[in-house]
Amino acid sequence: MTIDFANLQKHYLLYKDEIDTAVHAVLDKCNFIMGEEVAQLESALAAYVGVKHAITCSSGTDALQLSLMSIDIAPGDEVITTPFTFIATAEMIAHLGAVPVFVDIDEATYNIDPSKIEDKITAKTKAIIPVSLYGQTADMDAINAIAAKHRLIVIEDAAQSFGATYKGNKSCALSDIGCTSFFPAKPLGCFGDGGAIFTDNDVLAEKMRSMRVHGQSKRYHHRYIGIGGRLDTIQAAVLNVKLKHYQKDLALREEVAQTYNLMLSGKRLIPFIAPERTSAYAQYSIRVQERDALQETLKNHGIPTAVHYPMPLHLQECFTYLGYKQGDFPISETVAKEIMSLPMNPCLTYDEINYIVSNINRLL
Known part of the structure; x- marks a missing residue:
C-alpha cells in the first residue's frame, strides 16, 4: 500500500x-x-x-x-x-x-x-x-x-x-x-x-x-x-x-484523528487536545524516540511522514544575532527532536490508517 x-x-x-x-x-x-x-x-x-x-x-x-x-x-x-x-x-x-x-512551549499542547x-x-x-x-x-x-x-x-x-x-x-x-x-x-x-x-x-x-x-x-x-x-x-x-463543505471536511479530519487515537492508545503517542478546545488537525503529530529510523522504515513501506519542526527558531542560523543558545528553551528543543507527523487528510480511509498504525505498532 x-x-x-x-x-x-x-x-x-x-x-x-x-x-x-x-x-x-x-x-x-x-x-x-x-x-x-x-x-x-x-x-x-x-x-x-x-x-x-x-x-x-x-x-x-x-x-x-x-x-x-x-x-x-x-x-x-x-x-x-x-x-x-x-x-x-x-x-x-x-x-x-x-x-x-x-x-518556551507547553509540553502537552506544543x-x-x-x-x-x-x-x-x-x-x-x-x-x-x-x-x-x-x-x-x-x-x-x-x-x-x-x-x-x-x-x-x-x-x-x-x-x-x-x-x-x-x-x-x-x-x-x-x-x-x-x-x-x-x-x-x-x-x-x-x-x-x-x-x-x-x-x-x-x-x-x-x-x-x-x-x-x-x-x-x-x-x-x-x-x-x-x-x-x-x-x-x-x-x-x-x-x-x-x-x-468545510464543516464536513473538519468532521472527517476529526474522525481520522479519533481513529488514530484509538489504534495508538496505550503507546502515549497521541496528541493532547485540551478539554475546552477542538482541533482542525492541520497535522496529526506524535512524539517518538529514534525518529529518523522509524521514518525511514515507514517510507520503505509506502508511508510518508514529515517533521513539523526539526529545529526551533532560536537555533536557526538566521536568528543567531538574537543571542540565544542551545538549552534556552528546553521543551521546544526536546519536542523538535521527537515530533513526527503522520498522514492526515479528510480522505484517509480506515484501511490506510490501520496500515499506518500496524506498521508503527510493529516497530515500536
Missing part, C-alpha cells in the same frame, strides 16, 4: 464540478484581481468565524506582515512569540526590524506557555503572537489577560487552526487580530498561496485593506507604506466552494 500524505488530488475530485465551474466563471469574466468572488469570500469568512471583518491577502505570511504593519510595529519594538513554529511567525517580526522574543510570558515583557514589548500549532489554539484567555494588563496587542497565528474552537469560539476570533493561511495543504486550502486576516477593529481593518494594495486610499493615492498582498480572484473562487 502507498499512502498519500495530504491527498490533495482526491480532495479536489470530491468537489471538482463545483470548483471547475467557479474557476471558469472567473476565466470568462477575466476579472483576475479583486473580482467579486473576493468580496463574497470575505463576507463568508467573517460570518463563519464570527467577526466583523475578514481581509483576504496573498498568503498567511503576508497576513502576519499586514497585521504587524497595521499596529505600527517598528525597528526596536519587541514581539513575544514561540520558538516552536514555522519561521514565518518570527520572520515577519524581524522583517519589520522588530525583535522576536521567544517563550503551544506557547502563558505562565512564562510576563517574565519576557519589557518597555519595548508591543505585541504577543501565540501560534495555534497543529490545529489547536493556545490558551487564549490567559494570553489575552496578560496582554490587557500590559496594554499589548494579541495576534493569533492561526495558519494551522482555521475552524478550530476555544471555549465555543472559533480560532481567528479570539484576540485583537487573527491570521490564517490557505496554502494548499492547510485544512482549508486553495490552489496556490492565500491567506486572511480577521478583526473586529474597524480602524485596523480599513488600514489593512489599504496596506494590501500598496497603501492606497484611492487609485494612485497612497496613505500608507504597504505591499502588493491581494488574493487572486481564482483562489477566492476555489475557497468559496471549499468553505461551503
Whole structure:
C-alpha cells in the first residue's frame, strides 16, 4: 500500500464540478484581481468565524506582515512569540526590524506557555503572537489577560487552526487580530498561496485593506507604506466552494484523528487536545524516540511522514544575532527532536490508517 500524505488530488475530485465551474466563471469574466468572488469570500469568512471583518491577502505570511504593519510595529519594538513554529511567525517580526522574543512551549499542547510570558515583557514589548500549532489554539484567555494588563496587542497565528474552537469560539476570533493561511495543504486550502486576516477593529481593518494594495486610499493615492498582498480572484473562487463543505471536511479530519487515537492508545503517542478546545488537525503529530529510523522504515513501506519542526527558531542560523543558545528553551528543543507527523487528510480511509498504525505498532 502507498499512502498519500495530504491527498490533495482526491480532495479536489470530491468537489471538482463545483470548483471547475467557479474557476471558469472567473476565466470568462477575466476579472483576475479583486473580482467579486473576493468580496463574497470575505463576507463568508467573517460570518463563519464570527467577526466583523475578514481581509483576504496573498498568503498567511503576508497576513502576519499586514497585521504587524497595521499596529505600527517598528525597528526596536519587541514581539513575544514561540520558538516552536514555522519561521514565518518570527520572520515577519524581524522583517519589520522588530525583535522576536521567544517563550518556551507547553509540553502537552506544543503551544506557547502563558505562565512564562510576563517574565519576557519589557518597555519595548508591543505585541504577543501565540501560534495555534497543529490545529489547536493556545490558551487564549490567559494570553489575552496578560496582554490587557500590559496594554499589548494579541495576534493569533492561526495558519494551522482555521475552524478550530476555544471555549465555543472559533480560532481567528479570539484576540485583537487573527491570521490564517490557505496554502494548499492547510485544512482549508486553495490552489496556490492565500491567506486572511480577521478583526473586529474597524480602524485596523480599513488600514489593512489599504496596506494590501500598496497603501492606497484611492487609485494612485497612497496613505500608507504597504505591499502588493491581494488574493487572486481564482483562489477566492476555489475557497468559496471549499468553505461551503468545510464543516464536513473538519468532521472527517476529526474522525481520522479519533481513529488514530484509538489504534495508538496505550503507546502515549497521541496528541493532547485540551478539554475546552477542538482541533482542525492541520497535522496529526506524535512524539517518538529514534525518529529518523522509524521514518525511514515507514517510507520503505509506502508511508510518508514529515517533521513539523526539526529545529526551533532560536537555533536557526538566521536568528543567531538574537543571542540565544542551545538549552534556552528546553521543551521546544526536546519536542523538535521527537515530533513526527503522520498522514492526515479528510480522505484517509480506515484501511490506510490501520496500515499506518500496524506498521508503527510493529516497530515500536
